[in-house]
Amino acid sequence: MQEFILQSGLRIPAVGFGTYNPKKQDMTELITRALRLGYRFLDTASLYETERNVGEAIKKAGVARKDIIIESKLWYDEMGYQEAKAAIDRSLTRIGTDYLDIMLIHWPRATGKFDEDWKSLDLETWRAMEEAVKVGKVREIGCSNFLPHHLENLILHADIKPAVDQLELHIGYTQEAAVEYCKQHGIQVISWGCLGRGRMDQYVGSDYVKELAVKYGKSEKQIFLRFLVQRNIIAIAKATSEEHMRSNMEIFDFNLTEDEMWFLQCMPETTWMGEHPDFAIPAKRSNPDQ
Secondary structure, three states: OOEEEOOOOOEEEOEEEEOOOOOOOOHHHHHHHHHHHOOOEEEOOOOOOOHHHHHHHHHHHOOOHHHOEEEEEEOHHHOOHHHHHHHHHHHHHHHOOOOEEEEEEOOOOOOOOOOOOHHHHHHHHHHHHHHHHHOOOEEEEEEEOOOHHHHHHHHHHOOOOOOEEEEEOEOOEOOHHHHHHHHHOOOEEEEEOOOHHHOHHHOOOHHHHHHHHHHHOOOHHHHHHHHHHHOOOEEEEOOOOHHHHHHHHOOOOOOOOHHHHHHHHOOOOOOOOOOEOOOEOOOOOOOOOO
16 A cells, blocks of 8 residues: 655555444454454544554454554543643553554644633643653654644644644545645645545535546545545545445555546535534543543
């Protein structure tokens, strides 16, 4: 599988396996299948309550820890210096590993646009993450759902710059300003919601994607994923069947043309999923006792 290389030299597969589990499926089994099929980048978070599943699946699949990239995230009620230090240790314990490859701050704000102290809270959280890097608990630190004005706070004041930023990105919602900012600052972009959460028929231009799928002998989902990877964006894809797990990795044998890429990139942004780091943060709480 194609890989992207962070500035530190850490190599990340172009397609990762997502472990968000709102339907409460047997994630240990699903992650085990994904690993046996060749996935080597696992995306989890304390909020997902799938970190233990990740650790169990790695053991069950018999894949060496050194061959897997594990990414987790601190939820907004785990932010702050002491809170973040404790949360990182909880994640390590749940997964059963000595280190995480990537740890992210899940959201830049704890409560939304009226949260006036978000900049100092981010920096205190980041200080704990930097210390985790220095003692070997974490290899890379980054952000999730951070827009340029959120990232700028870290870039101006932190010792370690963000390595990655994970954003909602897919055809019909491409967040061009954020992607360009990350590119200018050497931040690797990762996409969540890369398949549009099953809303492929709800966006302007869906017929065109169907035409491309026919042209290349691929599925619409594969066109979505290929579009991201050709833009040097890592895609986190979820799947519950082996067929779909395989399909999500079978996107490296064709290329969309430049005209096709521009067409897809310039589609109206009509399929935003409703979450935003400044005014529409999910009202959920993490479970430290999971």
